[in-house]
Amino acid sequence: MNTRCWVIIPAAGTGQRMRAALPKQYLPLLGRSVLEHSLSHFMSRQDIAGIIVALAPDDSYWPALEFLGKSSIRCVAGGPERAVSVRNALRELAQLAAPDDWVLVHDAARPCLRASDLDNLLDTLHEHPIGGILAIPVRDTLKRVSAEGVIADTVVREGLWLAQTPQMFRLAMLAEALDQAFTFGHPVTDEASAMELAGHVPCVVEGHSDNLKITRPEDLPLAEFLLSGLNC
Numbered sequence: 001m002n003t004r005c006w007v008i009i010p011a012a013g014t015g016q017r018m019r020a021a022l023p024k025q026y027l028p029l030l031g032r033s034v035l036e037h038s039l040s041h042f043m044s045r046q047d048i049a050g051i052i053v054a055l056a057p058d059d060s061y062w063p064a065l066e067f068l069g070k071s072s073i074r075c076v077a078g079g080p081e082r083a084v085s086v087r088n089a090l091r092e093l094a095q096l097a098a099p100d101d102w103v104l105v106h107d108a109a110r111p112c113l114r115a116s117d118l119d120n121l122l123d124t125l126h127e128h129p130i131g132g133i134l135a136i137p138v139r140d141t142l143k144r145v146s147a148e149g150v151i152a153d154t155v156v157r158e159g160l161w162l163a164q165t166p167q168m169f170r171l172a173m174l175a176e177a178l179d180q181a182f183t184f185g186h187p188v189t190d191e192a193s194a195m196e197l198a199g200h201v202p203c204v205v206e207g208h209s210d211n212l213k214i215t216r217p218e219d220l221p222l223a224e225f226l227l228s229g230l231n232c
């Protein structure tokens with residue numbers, strides 16, 4: 001049976017750390033919004049069955065966006081945390097997809113995803129029983145810093161990776177894992193954390209550091225440089 005691939009784009013955040021006048025996923029980036037760039041990596045792909053975007057319930061920006069293919073995207077109400085937004089989208093997706101279908105969750109705030117990294121993730125994991133994530137190994141020395149702003153200790157960085165998105169998991173497994181995380185009150189900041197808590201062992205596919213998450217003001221000009229250089 002051919003399993004299909006679906007995409008969930010959590011785009012319901014408020015971008016507090018960005019300190020911008022509007023949610024960071026709607027900030028302009030080379031002539032279109034950050035969100036449109038992130039969506040564009042999936043819109044034209046024949047191997048993506050559909051896209052669900054989780055929007056803030058009071059989002060007034062999405063209706064004003066006009067781009068080719070927008071009407072093919074389903075929208076759901078996001079929640080107070082990213083994981084709730086993803087869970088809401090999974091519930092919508094459960095009406096469209098089969099339990100063993102793949103779901104790729106990709107942050108709206110990651111517009112610089114390389115097509116080659118997405119291809120590599122799909123090619124590496126498409127027959128895997130569980131799935132996994134894009135990630136990059138830590139390159140800097142890591143310090144744990146105390147509340148007083150001084151170094152408490154140095155964290156051994158061997159084996160440490162920075163999780164990115166897309167995070168690619170079997171739909172039913174992920175939905176169950178997220179529900180369990182909420183049931184047991186475990187806050188999760190990514191899908192892999194919920195899968196780990198459920199006892200699964202997600203894979204890691206190495207990506208690139210330019211798949212940055214636009215989080216703070218300095219990230220936007222960096223994304224502009226990367227996108228113009230990568231001709232994404």
Ligand SMILES: Nc1ccn([C@@H]2O[C@H](COP(=O)(O)OP(=O)(O)OP(=O)(O)O)[C@@H](O)[C@H]2O)c(=O)n1
Nearest residue numbers: 010011012013014015016017080081082108109
């Ligand atoms: N309740 C939330 C919070 C975040 N997100 C989305 O999850 C992605 C990663 O979250 P993050 O970078 O933390 O975005 P914000 O929560 O908007 O940022 P901040 O923490 O600075 O407010 C973003 O695309 C964001 O829109 C979401 O869909 N629902």
Ligand SMILES: C[C@](O)(CO)[C@H](O)COP(=O)(O)O
Nearest residue numbers: 082107163164165189190213
């Ligand atoms: C999912 C994620 O991008 C992986 O690094 C990250 O956990 C999102 O965290 P945020 O605090 O919601 O930005």
